[in-house]
Amino acid sequence: MIAAWNRFWFAPGRVELVALMRIYVGGCLLMKKLGLWGLHRVDQIDVRLRFSARGADAYVGNGFRDPVFDWVPRLSLQEMYALDQLQLVGALLLTVGLGTRVVAPALAALHLFFILHSNWTYVHHNNVYAAFLVLLAFAPAADHYSLDALLRKGPAPPRRVTSLRLMQVLVCAIYFSTTFGKLNHGWLSGRMMEVLEANDHFRGPFAPTLWAMSGPKLVSHFTLWAEGICSFGLCFPQTRLLAAFSGVMLHTGIDMMMPVTTFSYQMMSSYVLFLDPEPRRTHLCAPPWLAWTARGLDWAARLTVTTGPLAVTTPDGRAFTGLRALREVGLRLPLTFPAAFALGLPFTLWGRNTRRGAIAA
Amino acid sequence: MPVLRQAGVLGFLGILLFLIVRTHVRADDRWGFSMFRDVQMVNVRYRWVDAEGGTWPADASPYIRGDGRVMLPRRDPVDWIVGLGAYTDQAHEICRFLITVRPAEGAVACEAEVRHQRFAEGPWETIVLRWPPP
Numbered sequence: 001m002i003a004a005w006n007r008f009w010f011a012p013g014r015v016e017l018v019a020l021m022r023i024y025v026g027g028c029l030l031m032k033k034l035g036l037w038g039l040h041r042v043d044q045i046d047v048r049l050r051f052s053a054r055g056a057d058a059y060v061g062n063g064f065r066d067p068v069f070d071w072v073p074r075l076s077l078q079e080m081y082a083l084d085q086l087q088l089v090g091a092l093l094l095t096v097g098l099g100t101r102v103v104a105p106a107l108a109a110l111h112l113f114f115i116l117h118s119n120w121t122y123v124h125h126n127n128v129y130a131a132f133l134v135l136l137a138f139a140p141a142a143d144h145y146s147l148d149a150l151l152r153k154g155p156a157p158p159r160r161v162t163s164l165r166l167m168q169v170l171v172c173a174i175y176f177s178t179t180f181g182k183l184n185h186g187w188l189s190g191r192m193m194e195v196l197e198a199n200d201h202f203r204g205p206f207a208p209t210l211w212a213m214s215g216p217k218l219v220s221h222f223t224l225w226a227e228g229i230c231s232f233g234l235c236f237p238q239t240r241l242l243a244a245f246s247g248v249m250l251h252t253g254i255d256m257m258m259p260v261t262t263f264s265y266q267m268m269s270s271y272v273l274f275l276d277p278e279p280r281r282t283h284l285c286a287p288p289w290l291a292w293t294a295r296g297l298d299w300a301a302r303l304t305v306t307t308g309p310l311a312v313t314t315p316d317g318r319a320f321t322g323l324r325a326l327r328e329v330g331l332r333l334p335l336t337f338p339a340a341f342a343l344g345l346p347f348t349l350w351g352r353n354t355r356r357g358a359i360a361a
Numbered sequence: 362m363p364v365l366r367q368a369g370v371l372g373f374l375g376i377l378l379f380l381i382v383r384t385h386v387r388a389d390d391r392w393g394f395s396m397f398r399d400v401q402m403v404n405v406r407y408r409w410v411d412a413e414g415g416t417w418p419a420d421a422s423p424y425i426r427g428d429g430r431v432m433l434p435r436r437d438p439v440d441w442i443v444g445l446g447a448y449t450d451q452a453h454e455i456c457r458f459l460i461t462v463r464p465a466e467g468a469v470a471c472e473a474e475v476r477h478q479r480f481a482e483g484p485w486e487t488i489v490l491r492w493p494p495p
Binding site: 009010135138160162166169170173176177180 | 363366369370373374377380381
């Protein structure tokens with residue numbers, strides 16, 4: 001038991017995924033600060049520097065603050081704006097991975113200060129940022145894909161998987177918590193969605209169509225399903241794809257209908273934490289055009305690509321040819337996995353029948 | 362170092378468990394991931410504002426339930442929502458409704474004084490909303 005615990009939390013391992021998460025967290029924070037978010041406002045987006053905390057007047061100007069944190073120094077709006085600019089610069093440095101050992105803790109401290117100073121704590125995606133920034137502050141997040149790694153002499157030092165595991169547990173806990181919190185009459189009956197719709201929370205050019213296609217019950221129940229399966233399904237290879245697919249559909253839908261700033265991108269990017277940490281373990285042998293395409297789309301470094309007749313060998317030793325091989329490749333590429341998953345359902349059923357037949361024989 | 366590592370992991374899991382339990386079990390949560398669980402009590406009062414800044418009470422009683430919670434025109438009471446964001450949205454809408462549809466004589470604006478209590482034992486705090494905005 002203790003050995004399993006230690007192996008889970010402290011085994012030596014690769015931390016490239018933590019570095020990817022650093023880029024995503026920094027990138028999302030940067031997008032939030034630049035006002036570059038929201039498919040629902042796709043016709044209004046203008047890229048500009050937002051030198052003011054979003055809703056600072058509403059959050060800070062009204063003096064609305066948690067009494068528990070009265071000891072935190074009270075700043076003026078101008079001082080808050082200055083800190084907000086500092087956070088923008090910090091997000092940029094975190095994304096490119098420059099001075100990460102200093103920047104990540106400083107950014108976490110600054111974010112926590114914002115939360116203690118105002119009622120930011122009531123905005124759930126700020127809490128998610130806070131949790132990830134605190135974990136990144138202690139993680140070897142600049143070992144890979146960073147300017148720090150480029151400037152460093154020699155290879156990255158050996159690491160343990162602890163920081164990766166902490167982030168994985170955090171993502172599952174967030175999904176579990178939000179699913180548990182929605183198990184009430186409002187969500188189960190669909191009334192929650194009716195109220196949101198009636199209060200004009202659904203916005204943008206896509207909302208009327210999506211709302212007309214789905215309605216309150218379907219949206220409510222799909223939300224419960226997607227968040228529920230993400231709370232545990234991301235952990236297991238058998239359900240990981242279904243969970244990620246459901247999560248992407250949920251968060252894309254939210255982003256198309258509701259002003260939740262970068263929350264959808266934060267959660268979707270966290271799925272990268274559940275990828276196979278050993279890169280290029282799937283071997284693809286393919287005609288030149290397909291090999292070239294696969295290399296171009298293989299952003300998560302899942303494939304080792306050679307040219308030749310089409311064949312795929314997966315990390316667990318299974319070999320595929322033909323359409324099954326194409327499906328296996330499609331499942332491993334970020335842009336094609338939803339289609340590959342949907343198109344592959346008949347193959348999955350056929351495969352089961354074949355196995356059952358073989359056993360019977 | 363091994364002890365520190367174990368303590369770090371256990372501390373993280375402890376904090377996570379604390380937040381989840383506090384969010385869902387305690388009635389006076391403030392750490393909630395759920396946006397509608399941040400406020401326990403809300404009470405809204407409405408008043409008219411004239412051109413000189415004078416105020417007098419506005420009768421918004423058709424839109425307010427007996428317990429002080431907000432009920433929107435044309436809509437059922439949303440009694441299971443206990444979030445300040447939802448209440449302020451609705452208070453804004455009621456103000457806009459009153460001043461644009463049923464304004465009192467001499468009124469140029471409507472204000473909503475939203476009193477809220479975030480913890481069962483905490484102090485009452487107040488936010489004043491105005492339509493049209495000043």
